[in-house]
Amino acid sequence: MGESVNLVEIKGVYKCYHKKAKPKEYAVYKVNLNIKKGEILGLVGESGCGKSSLAKMILKLEQPTKGKILFNEQDITDYSFSQMRKIRNRMQMVFQDSTNAFNPYYTVEQIISEPLNNYSNESEKEKEKKIVSMLEKVGLNKTYLTRYSHEMSGGQRQRIGIARALILHPEFVVCDEAVSSIDYALKKQILNLLTDLKQQFGLTYLFISHDIAAVNKICDRVVVMYLGNIVEVISNINENVQHPYTKALLAATLFPDPKKRRKNTVLFREGEEIKVPEKGCVFQNRCFYAQNICKTKQPDLMTQKDGHEVACHLYHHC
Ligand SMILES: Nc1ncnc2c1ncn2[C@@H]1O[C@H](COP(=O)(O)OP(=O)(O)OP(=O)(O)O)[C@@H](O)[C@H]1O
Numbered sequence: 001m002g003e004s005v006n007l008v009e010i011k012g013v014y015k016c017y018h019k020k021a022k023p024k025e026y027a028v029y030k031v032n033l034n035i036k037k038g039e040i041l042g043l044v045g046e047s048g049c050g051k052s053s054l055a056k057m058i059l060k061l062e063q064p065t066k067g068k069i070l071f072n073e074q075d076i077t078d079y080s081f082s083q084m085r086k087i088r089n090r091m092q093m094v095f096q097d098s099t100n101a102f103n104p105y106y107t108v109e110q111i112i113s114e115p116l117n118n119y120s121n122e123s124e125k126e127k128e129k130k131i132v133s134m135l136e137k138v139g140l141n142k143t144y145l146t147r148y149s150h151e152m153s154g155g156q157r158q159r160i161g162i163a164r165a166l167i168l169h170p171e172f173v174v175c176d177e178a179v180s181s182i183d184y185a186l187k188k189q190i191l192n193l194l195t196d197l198k199q200q201f202g203l204t205y206l207f208i209s210h211d212i213a214a215v216n217k218i219c220d221r222v223v224v225m226y227l228g229n230i231v232e233v234i235s236n237i238n239e240n241v242q243h244p245y246t247k248a249l250l251a252a253t254l255f256p257d258p259k260k261r262r263k264n265t266v267l268f269r270e271g272e273e274i275k276v277p278e279k280g281c282v283f284q285n286r287c288f289y290a291q292n293i294c295k296t297k298q299p300d301l302m303t304q305k306d307g308h309e310v311a312c313h314l315y316h317h318c
């Protein structure tokens with residue numbers, strides 16, 4: 001375990017979109033995280049907690065307000081467009097909203113061949129063969145080559161996004177809710193494809209999803225974010241979840257019966273407005289276990305012996 005090498009290092013990263021925002025209101029707040037080569041890292045948390053913002057900063061689609069991003073040990077934080085171009089083919093993203101991700105005037109063939117045209121010099125025939133084979137892997141076929149993105153369903157568009165992201169066999173792929181609008185059987189097929197490719201080519205994934213249980217199935221570790229902060233990093237959510245927020249998130253997902261869910265969770269209190277506290281722990285307002293210290297001191301993300309990381313005073317024993 002100790003041998004693992006980091007593909008991505010996120011060091012003290014903050015993201016602020018609004019000039020007037022107080023630091024505590026930043027979309028991403030003081031994030032430190034390493035993504036190891038060959039791992040599938042899950043990223044979960046409620047809508048608006050900063051998952052996509054963090055992912056976009058890793059790929060340099062957004063610039064961090066503060067902090068550093070390293071890829072393969074190179075500090076890419078201040079890389080120019082042309083410097084990024086050299087490594088862009090090694091990092092890909094499957095976007096959350098595939099509706100707007102594609103040029104509406106492009107056919108599926110043009111959409112998927114874009115990265116091939118930019119980064120490889122194969123013949124048209126070879127390219128088409130590759131594209132058709134990738135289409136089949138995501139459960140589509142060559143009849144889709146001539147379609148435009150508006151002529152497809154949301155799930156089909158998402159699969160085109162996955163095909164485009166994987167066509168160059170990148171080193172690192174961010175899947176932002178990549179399989180959420182795909183039905184069960186196909187979802188399984190695509191998750192299998194992602195894990196097969198990981199095994200074949202040693203790919204590394206950042207897998208963003210609302211569904212903590214689904215993420216846990218395919219991920220080596222799961223990162224839990226709350227209001228821009230990482231609150232827990234855990235290797236198996238079935239074993240040793242510690243942070244009250246993660247517990248609540250799990251309870252909310254795992255109990256399909258709404259009555260039971262309400263009892264087991266501190267989330268989703270009706271009419272509740274979620275505000276970022278001025279000081280102390282970000283989760284204090286919604287936490288059943290909040291103590292005095294939680295109102296004054298923000299808990300650091302601390303690493304335990306087994307590599308489990310948690311930012312909660314309940315687990316910080318001095
Ligand atoms: N380009 C932007 N300009 C201004 N604010 C933004 C921008 N992008 C994101 N935000 C804000 O930053 C916060 C985090 O957004 P982000 O998209 O990272 O959340 P998320 O965790 O991906 O949510 P979801 O699960 O809904 O996709 C939100 O409050 C959002 O409104």
Ligand SMILES: [Mg+2]
Nearest residue numbers: 051052053096
């Ligand atoms: Mg998002």
